[in-house]
Amino acid sequence: MAVPKYHEMLIPTLTAIEHLGGSGTIQEITEEVVQILNLSESVTSQLHNPDKSSQTEVEYRLAWARTYLKKFGLIDNSERGVWSFTEQYHKGMEITPEEIIQKVKKISKSTNKRTNIDIPEVFADSKDWKEIIHESILSLEPSSFERLTKRILREVGFVQVEVTGKSGDGGIDGKGIVKIQDVLSYHVVFQCKRYKGSVGPGSIRDFRGAMVGRADKGLFITTGTFTREATKEATRDGASPIDLIDGDDLAELLKKLRLGVTVRLVEEVDIDKQWFEKI
Numbered sequence: 001m002a003v004p005k006y007h008e009m010l011i012p013t014l015t016a017i018e019h020l021g022g023s024g025t026i027q028e029i030t031e032e033v034v035q036i037l038n039l040s041e042s043v044t045s046q047l048h049n050p051d052k053s054s055q056t057e058v059e060y061r062l063a064w065a066r067t068y069l070k071k072f073g074l075i076d077n078s079e080r081g082v083w084s085f086t087e088q089y090h091k092g093m094e095i096t097p098e099e100i101i102q103k104v105k106k107i108s109k110s111t112n113k114r115t116n117i118d119i120p121e122v123f124a125d126s127k128d129w130k131e132i133i134h135e136s137i138l139s140l141e142p143s144s145f146e147r148l149t150k151r152i153l154r155e156v157g158f159v160q161v162e163v164t165g166k167s168g169d170g171g172i173d174g175k176g177i178v179k180i181q182d183v184l185s186y187h188v189v190f191q192c193k194r195y196k197g198s199v200g201p202g203s204i205r206d207f208r209g210a211m212v213g214r215a216d217k218g219l220f221i222t223t224g225t226f227t228r229e230a231t232k233e234a235t236r237d238g239a240s241p242i243d244l245i246d247g248d249d250l251a252e253l254l255k256k257l258r259l260g261v262t263v264r265l266v267e268e269v270d271i272d273k274q275w276f277e278k279i
Contacts, residue, residue, distance in 0.1 A: 001043050003057045007097040009065040012036045017075065018091065023084035030062055034228065045198040045227045052131045054196075054224045054247025071104045130251040133261070137223050137250070138194060148259075149174070149192050149221070152250075155257045158188070171207045175215065189215040195224035201233040208240055218242040223250060 016032035017024055024032070034044055039058065048060040066083060069075045074089045140148065146163050153161050158176035171191045178186045189211045193199060199222050211218045218240060220226075225246050226234070234242040245253065255261045 001040055003043055003046060003061065004037060004039075006061040006064040006068070007101055009033060009037075009062055010069060010097045010100055011095075013062065013065050013069060014074065014089070017083065017085060023082055025082055026059075026062075026066075029066075029083060030059060031228075033062060034058065041227055041229060045225070047197065047225065049131070050196045052135060054134060054222075055130070056198075056225055059248075068100055068104050071107055072100045129255075129261075130248060133251040133254060134223060134247055136260070138196070140194075145192070145194060149190075151259065152253060152257065153190070155259065156253070171203065172210050172214075178217075186216040187214075188217045188219055190219040190221060193220075193222040193224070195222050198225045198227045199230050200227050201229040204230050204233040204242060208242060211240060211242075219245070221245045221250065223247045 012033045013029060015036055016029045019032050019036075020028055044056060044058050046057045048055045048057045066075065066077075070077070073086055074095075075083055076086050077083045137145065137148070150161050150163060153176055158178055161174065161176040163174040164172065172189045173191050175187065175189045178188055180186075191207050193203075199220070204220065204226075207218060207220060220234070220242055222245070225248075226244050231244065233239075234244050255263065
């Protein structure tokens with residue numbers, strides 16, 4: 001089964017947001033579209049560009065689907081990354097992918113932007129900032145990656161962070177303690193996998209087996225992705241909980257913490273000519 005084209009995901013994306021009650025995060029929408037299209041694990045685990053990013057092909061194409069729907073005016077996203085319907089969307093409205101594509105092409109032409117139906121965005125030729133972070137992390141020496149891991153965990157509130165990385169330790173690379181308002185503390189063991197591919201449920205089960213009796217929670221960090229089955233295994237009822245951070249989450253975390261990432265806000269100024277004419 002091939003990965004659906006981005007235009008084949010336009011209507012399923014709208015349906016997914018409907019199923020989620022009118023709004024949803026990227027992860028929630030992705031999971032819902034996967035269910036709607038009944039995509040197999042072999043399809044959802046395909047990476048868009050294994051050498052440069054941990055983003056899957058499904059996630060990549062869904063991103064363009066959301067872009068088209070946003071430009072068409074049916075959905076919009078908040079600063080916190082939550083996507084929701086605009087006032088232009090009405091439940092049960094009849095619309096086709098062709099209508100959406102044609103309107104967005106006209107909008108692009110009117111603003112002197114080139115549009116290509118196979119590579120549907122003008123930014124497709126430039127590297128995404130997450131790709132650059134991904135490449136930078138993969139090029140680090142093991143000791144540098146270890147220092148980066150320690151720094152991230154300490155920045156988010158871990159104390160007594162220790163990297164062990166002993167062979168035959170069930171995949172446990174280190175441990176630390178998370179304190180909550182200096183009252184409660186949780187012992188956490190973590191595994192960091194610098195990886196280009198997808199982490200499957202077997203790795204999660206092995207990690208959970210190693211953490212039994214040694215920690216309250218587990219944290220699995222990878223520069224790659226987690227398969228759907230791995231995500232389900234991490235949150236399985238009755239099992240020790242394991243939090244997951246994939247390559248995209250790691251990039252977002254570095255951005256949030258401003259570790260090696262500088263964010264510049266660009267000011268836009270609009271002039272109301274009619275205001276001056278009325279003076």
